[in-house]
Amino acid sequence: NAGVMQNPRHLVRRRGQEARLRCSPMKGHSHVYWYRQLPEEGLKFMVYLQKENIIDESGMPKERFSAEFPKEGPSILRIQQVVRGDSAAYFCASSGQGPYEQYFGPGTRLTVT
Amino acid sequence: AQSVTQLDSQVPVFEEAPVELRCNYSSSVSVYLFWYVQYPNQGLQLLLKYLSGSTLVKGINGFEAEFNKSQTSFHLRKPSVHISDTAEYFCAVSRNTGTASKLTFGTGTRLQVTL
Numbered sequence: 001n002a003g004v005m006q007n008p009r010h011l012v013r014r015r016g017q018e019a020r021l022r023c024s025p026m027k028g029h030s031h032v033y034w035y036r037q038l039p040e041e042g043l044k045f046m047v048y049l050q051k052e053n054i055i056d057e058s059g060m061p062k063e064r065f066s067a068e069f070p071k072e073g074p075s076i077l078r079i080q081q082v083v084r085g086d087s088a089a090y091f092c093a094s095s096g097q098g099p100y101e102q103y104f105g106p107g108t109r110l111t112v113t
Numbered sequence: 114a115q116s117v118t119q120l121d122s123q124v125p126v127f128e129e130a131p132v133e134l135r136c137n138y139s140s141s142v143s144v145y146l147f148w149y150v151q152y153p154n155q156g157l158q159l160l161l162k163y164l165s166g167s168t169l170v171k172g173i174n175g176f177e178a179e180f181n182k183s184q185t186s187f188h189l190r191k192p193s194v195h196i197s198d199t200a201e202y203f204c205a206v207s208r209n210t211g212t213a214s215k216l217t218f219g220t221g222t223r224l225q226v227t228l
Contacts, residue, residue: 004156031213042203042218043157056215091156095213101147102216104156 002027004094004105005074012111013082021077021108025094031055032075033102034067037089049075082112115140115206119219126226128196134189134222136178136204143209146187147216148178151201160202163187164209174198199226 005024013019025032030050035043048056049069060067064082069075079086089109093102116139126132138144145164149157161172168180178189187204201223205216 033215035216035218042220043216045215045217048213048215059215093157093216097213100213101159101162103159104149106156109154 004092004103006092006105006108008108009106010109010111012113014113015083016081019079019082019086019110021079021090021092021110023075023077023092023094023105025075025092026103029094029096029103031095031097032069033093033095034075034077035091035093037091037107039088043091046077079110082110084112086110087112115142115144115208115217117204117206117217117219119204119222121222122220123223123225126194126224128226128228129193131192132190132194132198132224134202134204134224136187136189136219138185138187138204138206140185140206140208144206145209146178146180147205147207148172148176148187148189149203149205150174151203151221153200157203160189194224194226196226196228198224200224 032049034046037043045059047060047067064080066078089107091107092105095102118137147162148160151157160176161170163170163180171177176191201221203221204219208214
């Protein structure tokens, strides 16, 4: 039973480029969460999605960031026109129905040069 | 809104010694409580969780935690640590609504186990 998968594991972008981060939840999970971890900090919630719906985006920056979880395929976190401050580890987690624990992927480490 | 405070950013301890990592939370509603561990350059792994019932919960790798509602705490303990326990530990809460919701994390405690 594969866990949460994220790709790429490492991503390097120049300032102004777009970054696309992918997350495939665990089999049977329909809830996906994105978190960001800045150096030497804890994880900060960004967005919570179910299939084709954004449930909670209270942690998403107002500009340049967007997320989707289509009916088919992985969840995508998109960052447009990246800046150096976007450099961080981005983690995806998934859970089943109900208040169950979230299972985390290995993360995508984004470096903006 | 919920918040989590992990007062100790680093905890050094000798191998085979006991350890306690402190976690306090603040919330206007009931919460679920979690401890996660993160090894270098890896994702988070769930150690244990409190949803309801017994306030003493046991997790993987010999860790346990006790939920104290009056003190709004959920401290993590292990009676005898091993070198392999060296990692970052995060306390987290989510709203107790019976449905899935986001996690709010503390800033983490780095446990450094030495010989």
